[in-house]
Amino acid sequence: MDRLLDLLLVLTIRSDFRHSTRAPRWYRASSDPRLGAALQSLHDNAAHPWTVPELAAISGLSRAAFARAFREVLGQAPMQYLTEWRMTLARDHLRADDLSLAQIADAVGYGSPFAFAATFRRHHGEPPGSWRHRERKAAKA
Numbered sequence: 001m002d003r004l005l006d007l008l009l010v011l012t013i014r015s016d017f018r019h020s021t022r023a024p025r026w027y028r029a030s031s032d033p034r035l036g037a038a039l040q041s042l043h044d045n046a047a048h049p050w051t052v053p054e055l056a057a058i059s060g061l062s063r064a065a066f067a068r069a070f071r072e073v074l075g076q077a078p079m080q081y082l083t084e085w086r087m088t089l090a091r092d093h094l095r096a097d098d099l100s101l102a103q104i105a106d107a108v109g110y111g112s113p114f115a116f117a118a119t120f121r122r123h124h125g126e127p128p129g130s131w132r133h134r135e136r137k138a139a140k141a
Contacts, residue, residue, distance in 0.1 A: 034059055034069045038078075046086050047109040052078050082109075087123050090116070094132040095139070101128055 038055040041048075055078055056066035070078045086108040093104045105116035120128045 032069075032073055034061060034066070035073055038066070038070075042078075042082055042085060046082070046089055047107060049109065050079075050082055083119065083123075086110075087120065090120060090128065091131075091135075094128055095135050104128070 038058045041058055052067055053063045056063045059066050067078060074081055089108045090104055093099055093107060101113040101117060105113045110116035117127055124131055
């Protein structure tokens, strides 16, 4: 029964997004024939060391055409979007898992926990360990 309710919720949200001009950019981009496959690849494998030329090839576009279309539809450069997606996944891991920072770094595509921590700090203004502690403390309150 829970899975049925989850499915109904997802279908309702999708239906609303299809008919809404305020649907999130990533949702609109996922149905864009120029960007959908590349965006799906980013979402499916954030840890892969993606490059713009590789994503462009998935889309069947030149690097410049892909980068331009991506920025037009999503409002940011492909690598900026990838970093944001990786940070979203990292926050999910930090909230829900007891993975080490090295394991999270590996899972979201950073070569070292130091590179991951530096990017996380730049995006969130604090190190991932501090962020995890604060979030877990807030969840218990």
